Amino acid sequence: MLPGTKTGFELDPRLDAESIHVMWLGLCELRLRDDKRWPWLILIPQRPGTEEVHELTPLDQAMVSFETNMVAQTLKDMTGCTKINTAALGNVVRQLHIHVVARNEGDAGWPGPVWGYGVREPYRREALHQLAETIRGKL
């Protein structure tokens, strides 16, 4: 049985459509957004109905912080990026999810935010799965 199914957890279809599964962390599902403009990971805490980090229990809040920072450190080490951008927004997709994006001077939209910028550029299918595999290996 998949970790996501035993708790009745369902992934928002918009998150599902634009990212692929990387791995299960302790609390969160880790996914890779299919947009080659920026290395972009998304953590989704497996807590149905939650929209804000502060709605989680104190233990879950600590877990989200720990997992987000671990993923951020790994993404920075892997990419050598200039800056990590992390955010929990949710204005469009309300299911709680945390973005961790590797940014570099001169990348698309730099130094502005990535959300809502231009049009998503999917990877080649094998490049996407290779990147997910690389990230799995580093975590």
Place this chain on the structure above:
Amino acid sequence: MLPGTKTGFELDPRLDAESIHVMWLGLCELRLRDDKRWPWLILIPQRPGTEEVHELTPLDQAMVSFETNMVAQTLKDMTGCTKINTAALGNVVRQLHIHVVARNEGDAGWPGPVWGYGVREPYRREALHQLAETIRGKL
């Protein structure tokens, strides 16, 4: 002696110019951004030279998470906003700072991000200080 001075901590002049001091939390200075388009708080961990949350010690990471979520909960309760947006970006100002913004359907730029959107609209001076006082009273 101010908490900020005893550690040799200096606030980035751009953060200083566009926000006012609200209060000292355990680790962070809490500031209110002077932009009446959105209720917008900023936490600045008092750790000189730090640019990323994951560079902090594990204890400081936990403190930043705790203080950010406490501020987010308070801002949501105060404003009754639709969604809290939290982010650590730092593409322009590298000194580590965490944004906590109250968003509402139909506000400026909704549902897009606030960073880089349009032109800052300062409050009337007394309204800004009154809002900072109200926030201090709630925390």
